Amino acid sequence: MTDWTDSTEAARLWFESLRDRICAAFEGIEREAGSDAAFEYISWEREEAGNPDPGGGTRGVMKGGVFEKVGVNVSTVRGSFAPEFAATIHGAGAENPGFTATGISLVAHMANPHVPAVHMNCRFLTTSKAWFGGGADLNPPLPDEADTADFHAAFRAACMKHNPTWYERFSKWAEEYFFIPHRGVARGAGGIFYDHMECEDTAAFERNFAFTRDVGEAFLEVFPELVRRRMGQEWTPEDKRRQLEWRGRYAEFNLVYDRGTLFGLKTGGNIDAILMSLPPEAVWD
């Protein structure tokens, strides 16, 4: 069996460097808008009985003038899944509950309802299998066709560099995943979602890692552009109300369906880090 220690470390380092560049870009936008808001970072250590090195992570949060609340988490954890949960995870089970996971997760809730909220996450997991997963989706309270098209185009380009079928497949996967079944509506304007991108060996790891890096870079290129495009746009109290209602749906999705939230809650993750995705304010009619 392949030893994934070095690969996990390489992925971790890249996720952390992506975090640094994203946070710098977001703080730069705050400067342009005349705010001195900055990310605050809180590290947390995971606990698992009998596990001397269970890992942990760092939660970064900024509350600014443009970014009403943005959380960027990185975490690298390892240990054993609880038996029942292990049965639900690719390549794991009661007999082989061991896992490692490293990843970055980001959710931005914006002050101006014309600026779309966004979610991005990339991760590398190992059980008896090893795989990448990730994706990003745009969540505009007041959807704009050009914004949505540009967001999709950035991820289409990232996919096309690697496999001509991936954009179609991963954007469809996002449509299915970022959907609120009990309301029968999409949670946002879509994007891409992929999971279980298998690394059979280190060569496959390198290929898939290169793709995941391109996904991260695509996000870093396109989202700040969309923010700058809309952050100065005037909005009405009705626009704000629509944003707050829309955030209620977002909270429903994350608390009822989101796999990352469930994964965190089931593996002893940090509650504040897991729930940083929840909106700063939401309303229900």
Add this chain to the structure above:
Amino acid sequence: MTDWTDSTEAARLWFESLRDRICAAFEGIEREAGSDAAFEYISWEREEAGNPDPGGGTRGVMKGGVFEKVGVNVSTVRGSFAPEFAATIHGAGAENPGFTATGISLVAHMANPHVPAVHMNCRFLTTSKAWFGGGADLNPPLPDEADTADFHAAFRAACMKHNPTWYERFSKWAEEYFFIPHRGVARGAGGIFYDHMECEDTAAFERNFAFTRDVGEAFLEVFPELVRRRMGQEWTPEDKRRQLEWRGRYAEFNLVYDRGTLFGLKTGGNIDAILMSLPPEAVWD
């Protein structure tokens, strides 16, 4: 096997009469506070493939000056559980998925943070078994010992009329049930919770129905009293903020753990009725 048709009808009629009296009492409080707010009622019909009489319900909502948002639902539904869900329900299973359920469900989110929010629910279900369940819990953003004690005393008295062990048992059950595991905190100040109160025959039905009626009457007696006691109290922006944060926890509980929410989502209930329990406004730090 006992035919529970008449019993279900008797329970339904009583739940609906309790709804009428509670709504009148709450509207009376609005009048005292100088508001002309009133409940609006929306009926909904359930749909189940191949079921000509799947039932439905009525959602009542009032947005007033004292009651920022209060929802009171009654519903009476019958049909077949989906196989996977049937396996989780007392007396049901893949072989006998049939059920009926009638009940009342109430959640009040109050404008003044000194007035506790509250939840109350009573229900009668039949599968191959028949049983009552119910309960009420107080959710004060700014807990007051006397309010909490009076709320508990009302339900203690209702329990004591029927069985000297029930208050201890049902208040402990509420402590366990109204708990947010991922945060390790109680969702509120407790109350009572009971379920699977078996009706082996119609005599048991009459006894258990009498208890459930006393639970409903206890609620109708004590909660308006607590509202009147606190509704005029001054509050600060910090008090309001605490209320909104506390409502975030309430939304987490209802979306992640609440059995009634799950039951509704899994049995094709009305989404607006199921989610009326969500707060009008909530914040997450």
